[in-house]
Structures are given as structure tokens and as C-alpha cells.
Amino acid sequence: MDWDQYDTVLFDLDGVLTPTAEVHMRAWQQLFSGYLAERGSAEGYSEQDYFDFIDGKPRYDGVRSFLASRDIVLPEGEVDDDPDAETVCGLGNRKNAVFNRVLSTEGVRAYPGSVVLLDFLERAGKQVAVVSSSKNAPAVLDAAGLRSRFDVIVDGAVAHDLGLPGKPAPDTFVHAAEQLATPVERTVVFEDALSGVAAGHEGGFGLVVGVDRGVGSDRLRAAGADVVVSDLAELVTR
Numbered sequence: 001m002d003w004d005q006y007d008t009v010l011f012d013l014d015g016v017l018t019p020t021a022e023v024h025m026r027a028w029q030q031l032f033s034g035y036l037a038e039r040g041s042a043e044g045y046s047e048q049d050y051f052d053f054i055d056g057k058p059r060y061d062g063v064r065s066f067l068a069s070r071d072i073v074l075p076e077g078e079v080d081d082d083p084d085a086e087t088v089c090g091l092g093n094r095k096n097a098v099f100n101r102v103l104s105t106e107g108v109r110a111y112p113g114s115v116v117l118l119d120f121l122e123r124a125g126k127q128v129a130v131v132s133s134s135k136n137a138p139a140v141l142d143a144a145g146l147r148s149r150f151d152v153i154v155d156g157a158v159a160h161d162l163g164l165p166g167k168p169a170p171d172t173f174v175h176a177a178e179q180l181a182t183p184v185e186r187t188v189v190f191e192d193a194l195s196g197v198a199a200g201h202e203g204g205f206g207l208v209v210g211v212d213r214g215v216g217s218d219r220l221r222a223a224g225a226d227v228v229v230s231d232l233a234e235l236v237t238r
């Protein structure tokens, strides 16, 4: 890894800096197993569904994408729909309530290897940003004590306000690189989700690092990862 080729590093959050992809995964599992059971669907929900249809995408895109995989179409509803509403927004909000309950009861601790890389990048004078589909990203960064480390945070709320399409579209990553005045070729992207790796690849970034937290190295590479690691500290150089 030749860090001299890069000025800026863009990190996905859940599953890259903090183990919160796991929390999202459990919350989606709770939502959709319950919902499919309510509908009396023969086919249940599996962990693979998370990786295939939901991982890395903004909340309501994840709901729509999973429902489409089961040929279920629901009305969109409104963002302030009650969690009991049988709408895309209602289901997303139901899942969000579970996520927030777990976040507040269990807290979050950053991956130690990710903190080691952040410390290294700070010493090396690189700019760092978080690019997350999640509207909960600021709360997660606060809970992990990481928020002040980042020059720019592009989360689900920022993307919504600016009308930027979510991952797998590259727009949120490109926006972060622009905010830090760095050409995409001199910018590195770290992602654990197939949708996020595809976004980094599509955006023409200098290096897309796939972080394997369960998706599998082969699938991350096929989606466009140039390098795959299982711990961010692997990319600390002397």
C-alpha cells in the first residue's frame, strides 16, 4: 500500500469503523421475520437476504429492495409513518426503533484495528471523512467517541437534504471527496457492503478497499474491490 498516492480516505461506518452492521442486521431480521410471519409467507427471512438486498443501502431503499425480492409492493407512506403502518416508511421506522433500542442499551465500541488505521492516517496528515447511508451515523459516531476525528460526515440525512441518490450510486462518496477538494483518483474508499463497494468502483476512486465482515472476499472483489482486508490495521505502513 503506497499512501503517497492518496490525500483523502472515505470510510463507510457500519461494519467498517464500528460493528454496527451487526446491529442493523439483527434489527432487519427482527422486522422482516415478524412481517413475513404476519403475512403468512411460506418463505422466511435469512441472513443472506441482508447481504443481497439491504446491506449498505439507505433505510427505505433497503425495505423496497427486500420486498421486491419477495414480489411484495407496498405504498410508500410518509417518513413520519407510525411503525405499525404497513408502508415502506412504516416498516423502515419499525426497524429503526429496534436499532435505536439496541444502540442505547448496548452502546458501541469501534473496531480496534480501525482506530489504529485512523491514528496512522492522522499522523500521516491525510484527510478523513465518513460516508454512510445511515441517518443514525452521527449518533453511532458519538457513541463510539469518533465524531471529532472526521473533517466531513456525509450521512443519510445529508444525502436526503441534497437529493443525492444512495449507494450503490457513487454520489455520496463523490460529494465527500468534493467537500475535501480531492480528485477521486487520489481518494481511497473503505466499504464492507457490496452496494458500497460498487459505489466506490462506479465513482472511479483511486482505491476501493473491501472490508470482509462476512460477505466474502470473492463477492467483494466481483463488486469492484481492488483490495480486500479483514482488519483495517492491515493497511498501516511504516
Ligand SMILES: O=P(O)(O)OC[C@H]1O[C@@H](O)[C@H](O)[C@@H](O)[C@@H]1O
Pocket (backbone or CB within 6 Å): 013, 014, 021, 024, 054, 055, 056, 057, 058, 059, 062, 096, 132, 133, 134, 135, 136, 137, 156, 193
Ligand atoms: O440507520 P438508517 O438510516 O436506517 O440506515 C440503515 C442502513 O445504514 C447503513 O449504514 C447500513 O450499512 C445498512 O445496512 C443499514 O440498513
